[in-house]
Amino acid sequence: xxxxxxxxxxTRVRALPGAPRHASSAHTGEGERTALYDFHVQKGGKIVNxxxxxxxxxxxxxxxxxxxxxxxxxxxIFDVSHMLQTYVRGKDAAACLESVCTADIxxxxxxxxxxxxxxxxxGGILDDLIVNKVSGKELYVVSNAAMKQQDQEIxxxxxxSFKSQGKDVAVExxxxxxxxxxxxxxxxxxxxxxKLLAPATALDQLYFMGSMVGTVxxxxxxxxxxxxxxxxxxxxxxxxxxxxxxxxxxLLANGTLKLAGLGARDSLRxxxxxxxxxxxxxxxxTPVEAALAWLVAKRRRTTRDFPGAEVVLGQLKGGxxxxxxxxxxxxxxxxxARSGVTIFSEGQQVGQVTSGCPSPSTGRNIAMGYVxxxxxxxxxKVELKxxxxxxxxxxxxxxxxxxxxxxxxxx
Amino acid sequence: MVFITKFAxxxxxxxxxxxxxxxxxxxxxxxxxTSMLDKERRYTDKHExxxxxxxxxxIVGISNYAQEALGDVVFAQLPExxxxxKQDDECGALESVKAASEVYSPVSGKVTxxxxxxxxxxxxxxxxxxxxxxxxxxxxxxxxEYEKLMxxxxxxxxVKSSAEH
Numbered sequence: 001x002x003x004x005x006x007x008x009x010x011t012r013v014r015a016l017p018g019a020p021r022h023a024s025s026a027h028t029g030e031g032e033r034t035a036l037y038d039f040h041v042q043k044g045g046k047i048v049n050x051x052x053x054x055x056x057x058x059x060x061x062x063x064x065x066x067x068x069x070x071x072x073x074x075x076x077i078f079d080v081s082h083m084l085q086t087y088v089r090g091k092d093a094a095a096c097l098e099s100v101c102t103a104d105i106x107x108x109x110x111x112x113x114x115x116x117x118x119x120x121x122x123g124g125i126l127d128d129l130i131v132n133k134v135s136g137k138e139l140y141v142v143s144n145a146a147m148k149q150q151d152q153e154i155x156x157x158x159x160x161s162f163k164s165q166g167k168d169v170a171v172e173x174x175x176x177x178x179x180x181x182x183x184x185x186x187x188x189x190x191x192x193x194x195k196l197l198a199p200a201t202a203l204d205q206l207y208f209m210g211s212m213v214g215t216v217x218x219x220x221x222x223x224x225x226x227x228x229x230x231x232x233x234x235x236x237x238x239x240x241x242x243x244x245x246x247x248x249x250x251l252l253a254n255g256t257l258k259l260a261g262l263g264a265r266d267s268l269r270x271x272x273x274x275x276x277x278x279x280x281x282x283x284x285x286t287p288v289e290a291a292l293a294w295l296v297a298k299r300r301r302t303t304r305d306f307p308g309a310e311v312v313l314g315q316l317k318g319g320x321x322x323x324x325x326x327x328x329x330x331x332x333x334x335x336x337a338r339s340g341v342t343i344f345s346e347g348q349q350v351g352q353v354t355s356g357c358p359s360p361s362t363g364r365n366i367a368m369g370y371v372x373x374x375x376x377x378x379x380x381k382v383e384l385k386x387x388x389x390x391x392x393x394x395x396x397x398x399x400x401x402x403x404x405x406x407x408x409x410x411x
Numbered sequence: 412m413v414f415i416t417k418f419a420x421x422x423x424x425x426x427x428x429x430x431x432x433x434x435x436x437x438x439x440x441x442x443x444x445t446s447m448l449d450k451e452r453r454y455t456d457k458h459e460x461x462x463x464x465x466x467x468x469x470i471v472g473i474s475n476y477a478q479e480a481l482g483d484v485v486f487a488q489l490p491e492x493x494x495x496x497k498q499d500d501e502c503g504a505l506e507s508v509k510a511a512s513e514v515y516s517p518v519s520g521k522v523t524x525x526x527x528x529x530x531x532x533x534x535x536x537x538x539x540x541x542x543x544x545x546x547x548x549x550x551x552x553x554x555x556e557y558e559k560l561m562x563x564x565x566x567x568x569x570v571k572s573s574a575e576h
Binding site (some may be wrong): 057058063064065073259263267333335336338357358360385387 | 507511
């Protein structure tokens with residue numbers, strides 16, 4: 001979900017992998033500051049304009065590779081306050097949000113959540129988002145910063161429409177100046193966080209995609225959601241902006257966790273096989289093409305009442321021309337294949353890379369892209385044209401590294 | 412830079428004139444002039460640097476600012492010896508985890524050598540961008556191109572002003 005529009009102040013550096021094509025050009029200057037801005041600068045954060053927000057791409061104490069590996073082995077803290085946090089409330093909140101996305105929110109247990117997508121009438125993905133069902137009357141939604149304005153319009157229109165039918169629903173969009181969001185990701189995060197929680201807080205009962213409110217480091221009313229964008233166990237913590245610095249300092253205090261920036265966030269999500277909106281998925285891509293058909297909930301396939309349902313359900317039955325796949329480059333020391341690289345098979349163009357990078361954990365160059373549906377099977381050999389040369393690659397299952405989510409044990 | 416060029420020419424003339432003179436003096440002179448040239452590193456607005464090896468040969472790399480901005484360089488593609496380059500030609504690429512960056516030739520000429528060590532160990536560009544991390548050497552076609560590039564001082568000011576914007 002991250003929008004890596006790292007506009008490095010270096011004219012030679014091409015647009016970053018995953019820079020949202022539609023969003024980055026509109027932003028000049030440093031961008032809007034989050035509540036942690038001064039803290040980032042003090043800690044040696046290299047600030048870039050990322051989708052209109054001034055955020056650190058990395059910190060001076062570690063290279064991006066080191067920061068990436070520290071997240072995988074220990075844990076890191078990312079400021080993701082630029083993302084849009086929204087509450088939808090009222091007894092018709094679930095039905096209202098369902099009218100614009102593909103999830104079964106009604107059927108989601110309270111305290112749990114789901115990844116979903118907003119779709120348009122053609123079945124194209126307008127954004128990806130996480131919906132947490134706080135209760136039957138309250139939803140907590142986190143969506144992409146670069147799509148903030150559009151997402152507000154989508155939700156507001158749905159709310160207005162429901163209200164005009166006499167339904168009970170209201171929306172509250174949180175501003176980064178009021179409410180911050182930090183992602184704390186890595187295998188040792190739960191243990192570190194547990195030290196700061198009020199006694200009797202059952203963090204071990206909070207499973208992947210679950211959400212709760214608690215007291216952390218003495219700060220009350222902090223929302224902890226067990227999710228993230230790295231493939232590791234971890235949480236996203238929503239906290240009043242006046243307390244976010246105290247909370248971050250408390251999490252950093254014993255030196256186990258370190259700050260990490262957008263650079264590591266992008267390579268971590270690549271390895272985890274997670275899509276970046278604007279690069280890997282967009283309004284011209286359907287969930288079926290994007291290999292995200294699992295986001296179209298079972299009940300919604302029967303009710304056929306989300307935007308673009310006929311297109312999407314038609315594709316589920318009749319197939320698609322192109323499909324999102326993972327790619328791994330073969331051979332000795334190939335260059336990384338990034339967004340825009342053409343994929344060939346037997347001399348024919350068969351697709352395009354949508355994002356890619358060297359993978360710090362595997363030492364391979366990894367990528368995601370779209371290929372002709374017939375070529376989607378893992379192990380299929382293809383060639384990637386980087387600049388003027390062809391390099392061998394193969395279609396690979398994602399995630400590229402094993403996910404370590406804290407899932408509820410299956411009984 | 413005009414100063415340096417003149418100095419270099421005088422140096423060559425002086426060396427010729429001094430052929431007849433005792434060897435020690437001539438060596439001292441040419442050594443002195445060479446070290447003056449080496450110190451004069453010039454920069455482009457695309458963050459490459461050039462140093463003169465002698466009046467017609469130059470060595471090219473990327474600046475400290477560029478390597479810092481790129482971060483860990485993990486891949487380097489450099490121009491093959493024999494390649495004829497025009498100034499500003501795209502002639503290679505450096506890639507880090509987060510970004511791809513083309514290398515542009517700061518001067519026109521024929522590539523005489525590429526730094527194979529950098530292709531093997533791209534991290535040299537980070538650890539030693541002005542020394543072991545050089546990229547390629549070139550026979551200059553038009554030495555005045557070099558003279559028009561930014562001096563260390565001008566480049567520092569350029570980096571500072573672009574960082575503020």
